[in-house]
Amino acid sequence: QVQLVESGGGLVQAGGSLRLSCAASGRTISRYAMGWFRQAPGKEREFVSAISWSSDTTNYADSVKGRFTISRDNTKNTVYLQMNSLKPEDTAAYYCAAAPKYYSASNYPYDYNYWGQGTQVTVSS
Numbered sequence: 001q002v003q004l005v006e007s008g009g010g011l012v013q014a015g016g017s018l019r020l021s022c023a024a025s026g027r028t029i030s031r032y033a034m035g036w037f038r039q040a041p042g043k044e045r046e047f048v049s050a051i052s053w054s055s056d057t058t059n060y061a062d063s064v065k066g067r068f069t070i071s072r073d074n075t076k077n078t079v080y081l082q083m084n085s086l087k088p089e090d091t092a093a094y095y096c097a098a099a100p101k102y103y104s105a106s107n108y109p110y111d112y113n114y115w116g117q118g119t120q121v122t123v124s125s
Contacts, residue, residue: 016086025077029077068082069081
């Protein structure tokens, strides 16, 4: 079992930055590919970014490419999402997820079998 806890969300003005963290416990995340997804009210959960277990592969949704950066520190059992140039349309609950490492940097939510509770990001215009 892997427990995931997100932090770092909050309220920020458009153009600002936030850094989300996802702290894992229970097992080392080096066994897992890690991803970030988000869900806005009334919308389906959507892929944001993912990173392979070794960090050699990253994947981004087109909507965040060039603005968000995913990274991981397996020694700290933590995954990060640096979000720059935030837009009001980035407002959502952000979820961290873990998938078996052979899924690499999957953008498919059903590949992920562990999920955190989410952290809210609100971007004001």
